[in-house]
Amino acid sequence: MADTKQTIRDFLAQFFGDHQLADDEDIFATGFVNSLFVMQLVLFVENEFSMTIADEDLEMANFRTVSAIEALVARKHTTVVS
Amino acid sequence: MALRVQLTDQQSAAREEYEAFAREHVAPKAGAWDRDEELPEDFFTTIGAAGYLGAAVPATYGGGSLDAICFGLLNEEIGRACSSVRSLLTVHGMASRAVARWGSAAQREHWLPRLATGAAIGAFALTEPGAGSDVKGLATEARRTADGFVLDGAKRWITFGRRADVYLLFARLDGRETAFLVERTSPGLQVTPVPGILGTRASMLAELELRACQVPAEALLGRPGFGLSAVAADALELGRYSVAWGCVGLSQACLDSSLDYAGEREQFGVPLRDHQLVQRMLADMATGTSAARLLCQQAGWLRDAADPQAVHATWLAKYYSSTTAFRSATDAVQVHGAHGCGAEYPVQRYLRDAKVMEIIEGSTELQQTTIAHTAYHSRRAAAFRPAADRRATGPAERTMTV
Structure with missing residues (x-):
């Protein structure tokens, strides 16, 4: 899953400039993102990992950190396979 | 005929259909609807029967499931005829999009077939x-x-x-x-x-x-x-995209009317079109409209690719299209002179409509501050190449819905 995390970090880097975002750091508490960010993040996850973010996935806990997004991607991929 | 690039045969055919509908059912009545301050009930039936109210509804629920470019072209052609009808496509599309995107199975089953036909207006x-x-x-x-x-x-x-x-x-x-x-x-x-x-x-x-x-x-x-950050933000993106394309149509209408008038009206012994200061206004309308159309198409291609850059591209498109439409409309009134201020020509309606475009779905000032802020992101994003860039698909091959 290292690649997934790196892909997520690469995407997020555009919003954080020189700030080094830790994998467990609260993205929304950093003050770097604006009101359009959630939508861009949802689009990114759907597009990059070929999945659909459904209503039931829309929990802040699923998007708050790099690790949480990675876990969401893994869980959804597992769900699709099973 | 406006300059157009990169449309598929299917998109070109769809645009011609939208233009024919607008020419027959919308443009001749737009002035009266403006004066009456309402659309008549039979028009909701007419546009519903044409299937255009289902533009943002998936085909599985009876909608048109239009790709982003066709959705844009529909908004352009309707917006060229009447910005109020284009506003109907905008808000109805936003409600439809939200139900399709975030609704439960029961909500989708209940609302989408009704929204698709216009049996329910959103x-x-x-x-x-x-x-x-x-x-x-x-x-x-x-x-x-x-x-x-x-x-x-x-x-x-x-x-x-x-x-x-x-x-x-x-x-x-x-x-x-x-x-x-x-x-x-x-x-x-x-x-x-x-x-x-x-x-x-x-x-x-x-x-x-x-x-x-x-x-x-x-x-x-x-x-x-998630009401604002997901549901409203996503719906407003579609709204912004719809308004941007509508402004392309509005600006085109300003150009069309001005070309007609400047070709017929004579002052100082020659048609207005031969006066260089009038030519400057016509040239700015033609160039601005074409540039706005290209920005809208860029946003559309990115939307079809579900590319996160679509968000920024849509803001660029809405900002440029709305300010262009207002500039075109004020120049169109100027070209028409006193006639432009009267009820006989549609350009005074275009000017009033264009002012609204600079306020709705994000005011010009919000567009400016957001675009400036996001421009910094975009520079940093150059290091990250999204999936859409890595795929070797051209705009004509993308078929996802709005």
């Missing part, structure tokens, strides 16, 4: 007396009851609020921003027409008063807390 109810550009000022409150919710608050400037059957309405539930589908017949909902608006006068604006307004549990759309 509207977007976010703005409040104290919450315009600053949507975080949302003050409408929702409380849970034994079998649903009770809403208290007020909504202002709701496009097609007079006519809508269902409102995509935003309120705070336990302090969290939350979306609801509120039926017009809900007990405690009062709808009051707002007459005398400057532009898009036939867009049937209304105020909504919610006094202990009762809605069932199934009115909740999406998760509490």
Whole structure:
């Protein structure tokens, strides 16, 4: 899953400039993102990992950190396979 | 015939169909609708029968499931004829999109077939007396009851609020921003027409008063807390995209009317078209319209690719198209002289409509600050190449829906 995390970090880097975002750091508490960010993040996850973010996935806990997004991607991929 | 690039045969054919519909059913009546400040009921039937109200509804629910470019072309051609009808496509599309994107299976089954045909008209109810550009000022409150919710608050400037059957309405539930589908017949909902608006006068604006307004549990759309950041933001993106394309049509209409008039009207012994200062205005209209169209197509291709850059591209498109439409409209009135101020020519309507375009779906000032802020992101994003860039697909091959 290292690649997934790196892909997520690469995407997020555009919003954080020189700030080094830790994998467990609260993205929304950093003050770097604006009101359009959630939508861009949802689009990114759907597009990059070929999945659909459904209503039931829309929990802040699923998007708050790099690790949480990675876990969401893994869980959804597992769900699709099973 | 406007300059066009990169449309597929299917998209070109669709555009011709939209243009023919607008020429027959919209343009000849747009002036009267503007004066009457409403669209007649039979027009809702006509546009519903044409299938255009289902543009943002998936085909599985009876909709048109248009790709982003076709959706844009529809908005351009309708916007070229009447910005009020284009506003209907915008807000109805926003409500449809929200149900399709975030609705439960039961909500989709119930609403989408109705929205697809126009059996139900949707509207977007976010703005409040104290919450315009600053949507975080949302003050409408929702409380849970034994079998649903009770809403208290007020909504202002709701496009097609007079006519809508269902409102995509935003309120705070336990302090969290939350979306609801509120039926017009809900007990405690009062709808009051707002007459005398400057532009898009036939867009049937209304105020909504919610006094202990009762809605069932199934009115909740999406998760509490995501009403603004996901549901409204996503719907507003479609709205912005729709308005941007509508402004391309509006600017084109200004050019069309000005070319006709400047070709016929003679002053100082020659047609206006031979006066160089008039040519400057015609040249700016033609160039601005073409540039706006390209920015809209860029946004459309990115939307079809579900590329996160579509968000920024749509802001660029809306900002440029709306300011271009206003500039084109003021020049069009100038070209027409006194006739441009009268009721005989449509350009005074275009000017009033164009002013509204600089305010709705994000004011020009919000566009400017957001675009400047995001430009820094874009520079850093150059290091990250999204999936869409890595795929070897051209715009013509993308078929996802709006």
